[in-house]
Amino acid sequence: MTLTETGTNRPTPTLVSPAMAVEANRARVLQALYDIGPLSRADLARLTGATRATIGAIVLPLIERGLLVEREPAPVAAGGGKPARPLYFSPTSWPIGAVHLRPGRIDTALVSAGGNVLATAHEQFPARTRDAGSVVDAVVRALEAVLPQERDDLVGVGIAVGGMVDTDAGTIVAINLAPGLAGLPLGPLVSERIGLPVFLDLHPRAQALGDRWFGQGRGVGSFASIYTGEAIGVGMVLDGAIHRGPKGSGGEIGHTTVHAGGQQCRCGRHGCWETIATHRWLRSEAGRLGLPAARTMTTGPLARLAAKGHPGAAELFEKYAYNLALGIANLQQILAPGLFILHGDAVFGGEAFRSAIERNVRAALPPHPGSEPRIAFSELQDRATLLGGAGLVLSHSLQLAV
Ligand SMILES: [Zn+2]
Structure with missing residues (x-):
């Protein structure tokens, strides 16, 4: 038995490099903002146990990249010192593509990292179709309708599927009311067509991520x-x-x-x-x-x-x-x-x-x-699943806990 064979299928964690530690600290700051933001630099320092200087060094590049914005300072009582400017996600930046596929219907949205729905589109298809390729075409069309031409800032696309999925492979396992889609590797096919990372998950699980990040x-x-x-x-x-x-x-x-x-x-x-x-x-x-x-x-x-x-x-x-x-x-x-x-x-x-x-x-x-x-x-009304599609991408790309 080698050191990595522990008798379970739980992988042995590897040590983090200094560069990974920087990313992990950035992720903790972003997670705090998602959990209870907007927050000032002082709030973030207190909550994460870091110094103001460390927080400043983490947030400055995020402000420069347009992910975070400084909001209007909260009013303070007379003599209360300089008012803090709370940080939160820009309502328009870091767009993420989101797809909700269910039998007969595809909804797409462009969502900002702060959870604003910037654009929506939809396509329909015969739920009982045997032509899975035409459904992939429809997903790509509905995505192209919301994604901007300039894609340098795009983080990726999250797809929520109303049926059984294989999240490792990005494949639809089975949808009771759309049997022709069984086995379809939708995630890899869409990723290849649009040139962006694609993450695919079960509809209620994506919905939970919508609640987790934005609800x-x-x-x-x-x-x-x-x-x-x-x-x-x-x-x-x-x-x-x-x-x-x-x-x-x-x-x-x-x-x-x-x-x-x-x-x-x-x-x-x-x-x-x-x-x-x-x-x-x-x-x-x-x-x-x-x-x-x-x-x-x-x-x-x-x-x-x-x-x-x-x-x-x-x-x-x-x-x-x-x-x-x-x-x-x-x-x-x-x-x-x-x-x-x-x-x-x-x-x-x-x-x-x-x-x-x-x-x-x-x-x-x-x-x-x-x-x-x-x-x-x-x-969140009916936006939860599309927001969750975006949440799926956030979780992966920012290496946040969920
Ligand atoms: Zn049953």
């Missing part, structure tokens, strides 16, 4: 980001790092069994969480209860029917909250992310739905003082 996950050590609606998926940041599993195989929480012998899922198995916590279940139950517009039912209209006292609506509203809470409580029992940020359709249920889910999650768990799980609805 309610900023500065939060552990949380889960859950997509709701026509499907259910989870991305998790645990103890400061995004959880991927080997080749990005983790996160298929929608297809964990919550009901032995339950309904058949579209993945072919039975009793998956998706079979009781997505639109398909909601619409079938709404039809059984005779609710109006049952075939297109979503959480927003259901909440309005429940508020008006429509017979059966309040019960279905509560049952849907319970079914969502069931999978969330399982996640809390196993990994305790503590904070659950919900995206997609559930958000339209409003505060009544949020509090119903939270109540059901708490009721399903043994009490653990000081660590009660919290349910939050995303404030």
Whole structure:
């Protein structure tokens, strides 16, 4: 057995060179700004345990390169000394390309390092197409529509895919509703066509990175980001790092069994969480209860029917909250992310739905003082995944912790 063979597949860490130490220190400063910025140089020195001179030497080149800008100084009381000028990311610089690919639709955006969406475009394709090459063409077209002609400053492109992926290879493994894309090496193909580094990941995991860099996950050590609606998926940041599993195989929480012998899922198995916590279940139950517009039912209209006292609506509203809470409580029992940020359709249920889910999650768990799980609805609206695509690039290119 050699020194590097430790009996596990965990690589032995190598020592850092002086140049790498400079990069690591720069990454820590940027991470502090992403977590709790804007911050003054004095704040950064205090938070990172460095001197003002060290912080100055790190931030000056970042200001010169246009990544950071000095904001207007915060007002200080009379006699309070020279006001500090807090630093934050430029709203326009360091653009990053982002792609969200789902069955039949491609959305792209150009996002600044500070999380501003500078341009958007979209393309459509037949979800059942067997011509994967035409989908790559459509991704490239939608990207070309948002990327600037001058690409010297472009950091890269992040692609979020609504299906199973191999994050090491940048390949789509399988998308239930777009079977023709199975095995497509989308990341390398797009990278070759546009001449930029491309990083590919699972949609809810990219969404979690959107929360982590630009949303309610900023500065939060552990949380889960859950997509709701026509499907259910989870991305998790645990103890400061995004959880991927080997080749990005983790996160298929929608297809964990919550009901032995339950309904058949579209993945072919039975009793998956998706079979009781997505639109398909909601619409079938709404039809059984005779609710109006049952075939297109979503959480927003259901909440309005429940508020008006429509017979059966309040019960279905509560049952849907319970079914969502069931999978969330399982996640809390196993990994305790503590904070659950919900995206997609559930958000339209409003505060009544949020509090119903939270109540059901708490009721399903043994009490653990000081660590009660919290349910939050995303404030990023539908931008979270595209922002997360950009976050994916930031994490890699700036060597930040996630
Ligand atoms: Zn399933």
